[in-house]
Amino acid sequence: MKKIVILTVAILLVTTGMSLAIISGSRHDMTKFTSNAAARMSACQYCHTPHHANTANPGGDGAAPLWNRRMPTGSTYSVYGGGTTLSSTTVNQPGTHSMTCLSCHDGTIGLGDVFTGTPETLSGPDSYGNALTGIGAISATSTKINFGVNLTREHPVGLAYRSSAVNASTLAGLRPGPFTNGVILTGKKWKIYGGNDGTGRVECGSCHDPHGADRVAGGPTAPFLKDTKSTMCIDCHSLK
Numbered sequence: 001m002k003k004i005v006i007l008t009v010a011i012l013l014v015t016t017g018m019s020l021a022i023i024s025g026s027r028h029d030m031t032k033f034t035s036n037a038a039a040r041m042s043a044c045q046y047c048h049t050p051h052h053a054n055t056a057n058p059g060g061d062g063a064a065p066l067w068n069r070r071m072p073t074g075s076t077y078s079v080y081g082g083g084t085t086l087s088s089t090t091v092n093q094p095g096t097h098s099m100t101c102l103s104c105h106d107g108t109i110g111l112g113d114v115f116t117g118t119p120e121t122l123s124g125p126d127s128y129g130n131a132l133t134g135i136g137a138i139s140a141t142s143t144k145i146n147f148g149v150n151l152t153r154e155h156p157v158g159l160a161y162r163s164s165a166v167n168a169s170t171l172a173g174l175r176p177g178p179f180t181n182g183v184i185l186t187g188k189k190w191k192i193y194g195g196n197d198g199t200g201r202v203e204c205g206s207c208h209d210p211h212g213a214d215r216v217a218g219g220p221t222a223p224f225l226k227d228t229k230s231t232m233c234i235d236c237h238s239l240k
């Protein structure tokens, strides 16, 4: 019995260490920036908290897990296609699983400005060589990672995946559902939030995993993607 307990603890330590190792050293490890706080938070706490989490659910597509950041509230985003795709699907304001990302990537909130706990002001250069702003947010000069409030040039988010209406090769040619657990295609990880085919939404998290998946096969040019990018477009747009 004792052996089993020791073994379980050992496995837990190893696996916890491994997950931290995935964030650690990745571009999502905020501990690489300088902080004004004497005692730093853990790398996970810049995004998660074990208690008193933010349960905001802006898209109605499910709260983010134990989320420790505010969701941007002062921003109205310009959305893809002015609000409609070529196949007449409505593009809404980004939902929860995009707002998590935009809480850093729209440049309006400091990276260390957490929801629960003592906020930190971070400083120092990002990997594009641009210093964080005074409030410790991503610089507007780093245009690849600071999206601002203009999402018109990005793949649409905040919209329903509705293959029945958008299935011809002349349209967006979406693969039909239903999906298991919102995940499109067995063995792939692209995810649909808050519902199945017809109602579930495509958000930033459909394609990206913020936890160090930048090291997945496919290499450094697959930044935090949930899977290799070689087939990703036709995994969803299978009729194209």
Ligand code: HEC
Pocket: 019, 020, 023, 028, 029, 043, 044, 045, 046, 047, 048, 064, 065, 097, 100, 101, 205, 210, 211
């Ligand atoms: C840069 C922000 C960020 C950091 C740092 C971060 N996470 Fe997350 N985490 C997220 C987001 C965003 C989600 C929600 C993903 C989604 O929308 O599907 C998430 C989801 C999760 C989940 C839910 C399961 C899942 O993957 O959907 C767990 C568990 C988790 N994170 C653990 C951790 C741990 C442990 C750490 C520290 C080693 C950590 N996270 C660091 C942003 C972060």
Ligand code: HEC
Pocket: 027, 028, 030, 046, 047, 097, 100, 101, 102, 103, 104, 105, 111, 125, 126, 127, 128, 138, 144, 145, 204, 205, 208, 209, 210, 223, 224
């Ligand atoms: C705590 C703030 C924070 C959150 C939350 C966050 N990011 Fe980031 N992310 C950053 C920072 C800061 C960088 C750049 C670090 C650097 O360049 O040194 C970055 C880098 C990236 C990169 C790599 C860019 C490149 O040029 O290689 C991608 C991709 C990315 N983030 C996507 C996301 C997505 C998608 C989400 C939501 C699921 C998310 N991030 C959530 C802060 C965050």
Ligand code: HEC
Pocket: 098, 101, 102, 105, 144, 145, 147, 151, 154, 155, 156, 157, 202, 203, 204, 205, 206, 207, 208, 221, 222, 223, 225, 229
């Ligand atoms: C349909 C899938 C998809 C969605 C949705 C998506 N991305 Fe990406 N993203 C990608 C791919 C693929 C790349 C890699 C592009 C490359 O390597 O040329 C990428 C690259 C990035 C980068 C790296 C910088 C760059 O220009 O290469 C950042 C930062 C990023 N995404 C953030 C986001 C954020 C924030 C959202 C939500 C607003 C989002 N992504 C939604 C697929 C997606």
Ligand code: HEC
Pocket: 081, 084, 085, 086, 087, 088, 089, 155, 156, 159, 160, 161, 162, 166, 172, 174, 184, 190, 191, 202, 206, 207, 232, 233, 234, 235, 236, 237
């Ligand atoms: C997670 C599923 C998913 C992935 C992966 C994905 N898309 Fe999409 N894409 C969609 C959905 C859903 C729409 C909206 C279709 C509609 O209803 O009009 C869309 C729309 C589009 C549109 C059409 C916009 C319009 O105005 O009609 C283009 C172009 C597009 N995607 C290209 C890509 C490319 C290129 C990739 C790979 C980098 C990609 N998509 C990956 C789900 C996805």
